[in-house]
Amino acid sequence: MGNGLICMPKRDLRGGVGSRSKRTSNSRSQRKTVSEEELLHRQALAMAIQQHQLSQRFNGSMSRRIGSTSSRRRDLPDSITNGRQVPASLENLETKKIVLVHGEGFGAWCWYKTISLLEEAGLHPVALDLTGSGIDHTDTNSITTLADYTKPLINYLQDLPEDDKVILVGHSCGGASISYALEHFSKKITKAVFLSATMVQDGQRPFDVFSGELESADVFLQKSQFLVYNNGRDKSPTGLVLDKQQIKCLYFNQSPSKDISLAAVSMRPIPLAPIMEKLSLTPENYGSVRRYFVQTLDDHMLSADIQEKLVRENPPHGVYKIKGSDHCLFFSKPQSLNKILLEIAQLS
Incomplete structure (x- = not known):
């Protein structure tokens, strides 16, 4: 998968005089490293539990918000304002509700930095667990359609008061879920923001977005060692499980170690x-909502070239670029992401 990256641990192949003492020293160092890693995982687990408790408190969701943007492309530097100074223009917005939709394997917990920054700015973010994700205990092997997978988002939109509107933000394969929502609830959505996401066209599968990075669908399904066949090897595969080291290479090549550990204990x-299903999207519904795409320029999961292709083939209203961000910009560049969302929120 990805760009064929393989992460291998470094080995010391030297020998000779003093090698025993070196091995003893190395073993102590390894024990120390293991101890530090265990502590890190415990801290990350505590963080995950805290985020899950927050999710339960808010009915499995947390609040957020966005707006609209111009068609200009922007390259953002590393350090961006943290959103604590609330511009006066944020007080008179079309909506302050921002719904955050996670990507494959993630959950509402991945947005904890973004939620905090948006709330400090006076917006109302809501992060949802899609079916079989986060603290939703549905067996992922039982999810057979994109509608099933996206049901928590659909339920949220259905329950909105008649005059309420939201901004949708989707990450990675969450782009398919917000595209599905745009087609069915366009009247309740003011804008949609795709974060290095599957911004598919009519008749396209989310998997097709990654086909340039992977092999063809048929070859991938035949060869992949990470597939789960819950209904038997003679049936279609039902799930995908990635090796932790591979996930680190593909998703978190620029993310802090604590966030990587949080993901290690929280990803499903x-x-x-859902990612093999073709979407039906119409100009009247999907096409009536303003879309914005955020490109991550150091992304090993969805390369800059593939993201550029998505933008070129399905042009959004605006494009932003973040330098030095891996696939999970909510971990690697949260301040830059917050800056973009606040700017989009002010556009009409």
């Missing part, structure tokens, strides 16, 4: 059926 298997 990926239901395969």
Whole structure:
């Protein structure tokens, strides 16, 4: 998967005089490293539990918000304002509700930095667990359609008061979920923001977005060692589980170690059926909502070239670029992401 990256641990192949003492020293160092890693994982687990408790408190969701943007492209530097100084223009917005939709394997917990920054700015973010994700205990192997997978988002939109509107933000394969929502609830959505996401066209599958990075669908399904066949090897695969080291290479090549550990204890298997399903999108519904795409320029999961292709083939209203961000910009560049969302929120 990805760009064929393989992460291998470094080895010291030297020997000779003093090698025993070196091995003893190395073993102590390894024990220390293991101890530090265990502590890190415990801290990350505590963080995950805290975020899950927050999710339960808010009915499995947390609040957020966005707006609209111009068609100009922007390259953002590393350090950006943290959103604590609330511009007067944020007080008179079309909506302050921003719904954050995670990507494959993630959950509402991945947005904890973004939620905090948006709330400090006076917006109302809501992060949802899609079916079989986060603290939703549905067996991922039982999810057979994109509608099933996206149901928590659909339920949220259905329950909105008649005059309420929201901004949708989707990450990675969450782009398919917000595209599905745009087609069915366009009247309740003011804008949609795709974060290095599957911004598919009519008749396209989310998997097709990654086909340039992977092999063809048929070859991938035949060869992949990460597939789960819950219904038997003679049936279609039902899920996808990635090796932790591979996930680190593909998703978190610029993310802090604590966030990587948080992901290690929180990520769930990926239901395969939703990303293999073709979407039906119309100009009257999907096409009536303003879309914005945020490109991550140091992304090993969805390369800059593939992201550029998405933008070129399905042009959004505006494009932003973040330098030095891996696939998970909410971890690697949260301040830059917050800056973009606040700017989009002020556009009409």
